[in-house]
Amino acid sequence: MFSKVLIANRGEIACRIARTLKAMGIRSVAVCSEADRGGMHTRAADEVRVIGPAEPRASYLNIEALLAAAKASGAQAIHPGYGFLAENAAFAEAVERAGLTFIGPTPEQVRSMGDKRAARALAIEAGLPVVPGAEGSDPKTLAREAQRIGFPVMVKAALGGGGKGMRVVDTPAALEEALASAARLAQSAFGDGAVYLERRLERARHIEVQVAGDGKGEAIHLFERECSLQRRHQKVIEETPSPAVDDALRARMTGAAVALARAIRYRGLGTIEFLLAPDGAFYFLEMNTRLQVEHPVTECITGLDLVRIQLEVAAGEGLTVRQSDVAATGHAIEARVYAEDPARNFLPQAGTALKVRWAGGDGVRVDAGIESGDTVTVHYDPILAKVIVRGPSRAQSLARLAEALDGSLVHGVITNLPFLRALARAREVARGSIDTEWIEREFLACFAALAEAPAPELALAAAALGELLGVGATARPRAGAARRSNVFASLGPWRIPGLGT
């Protein structure tokens, strides 16, 4: 096993990885940008290296700086987390070329699954059902294919994924223009203008299967996760098991996922995403070759540490867990806390999280990336924390989630907590009758009515009395954390009239 590992990430996932490293007696090295100096993930690790300015390109996406930090610290391996360079084949290659271990799949696996057309071909080869689709560069051929597939169709970027570089085309007349603009966007966003077509499935659910492979052809699954509660293709709440999957369907989906992982001799932890249509048919969507944001729900029901599995495979110990050892008990749900204003079109928020408090207690786990006094900057992903609950049944864990969200508090930065609280109490969520577009189709309007309601008179009375009695002005940013971004936050309540609201 490694004695020192560098975590090429930040925020909650860097903190979470550091936790397993500590538990395994491995020294952890955090990296941070200048904007993240003193951030929670730097406090969670044994040592810290500053790798560059705030802009991700100059720091967390800067391969040279990361390799230099790994060399200087004496780390033998690099854990990429999720996002940033986690699915960048060139990075995986550079890490190996530098004589270090990339904690993840082979560069070749990252590359082939990153190209959605290549991934489709591999899935077909392994016998998995795929969404009816077509590829090619000739618009006329694609137009003919689109007729065969049936409208509406999705135009997707070959190097996209996770909802990026994707658009819906409703009519044949709109196709040509959509193909051209999607190709232009794909070229600028991914450096490759290749696009492909897929049938658009109505009211489909997003179900994914967690797999782990030893890189030699053996692979196991750790059940499914349901991630249908999404807003603009961004997952909001995930759970396992899925209320839409019975034992027979589970056996078929996990079987298909394991077949693909075995066929490509997959190494490490991966997730195979499927769309589940209302008629019970499921289709391969894509494979994520990394640790997922929502991995904790799987850990909650299996009792396994997924980061430990990654480390063991990367260190050459193979899969220490056999399929027959994997069992699931209970039900787990995760809600993602984002720095965004749900009352104002989910605009990203920044500032100083003056007061942060997370729920705790039985069956509650919070993977957080901020504590009281930490700065939330505009440079990175807006995820602040994940509130994860476990209960014996779905109904009980849903009730526990609502309670845990009520018991959590973030003051100083506006978050989506009110949105999550409303979601956790929605009737359709309780029934499990959800699909990937349900939030936008039905729930957003209900939530807007709630969010636009006037605050109760007592809230206004509290604010005015607070000013009169000098309550609420004591919170201060963490020492050294104050910067230009929170200059207004640090001025306190007694502001000069007319300035900077």
Added chain:
Amino acid sequence: MKSVWRDGDRSRTVEVVSLGSGRYRVTVDDAPFELSAAVGPDGRLSLTTEQGVTSAELTAAGARRFVRLGALDFVLEREMGARRAGGPRGGHQVGLESPMPGVVTRVMVAAGDVVTKGQPLVALEAMKMEHLIRAPHDGRIRSIAASVGEMVNGGVPLVEMDEAAG
């Protein structure tokens, strides 16, 4: 004490009159009620009304007040002075504010430039989203309070411009 608070799109007025020994008469938007208020050792406000006791946790962040009432969160913003209440400040001059905290990625005009309505002036980026600040009307740029690479808070005036005469 009278104060004005922004609550979403609303402007709400609160007047507090002390009645002595922790009792207050509070008038919110012309609706008066009485309550008792006490500050607990944990810094929380304990509010007693006819309906019962409610705990309120307050955090001030600039003009914002984060208010936790029971299990519900509200964000109110203190409105200072009369100038803010009514539209643009001072006659023909309009301050264009950042809609969200972000990094200024492009400044497309300079002081003195004549611009037309809808023309992009400044680009702001936050969490992978780009937002263009456009001229709300024809006019001349008075000043630019933003430079490329600078980080700004939400609601900060970035551009000041005059309206075209006539």
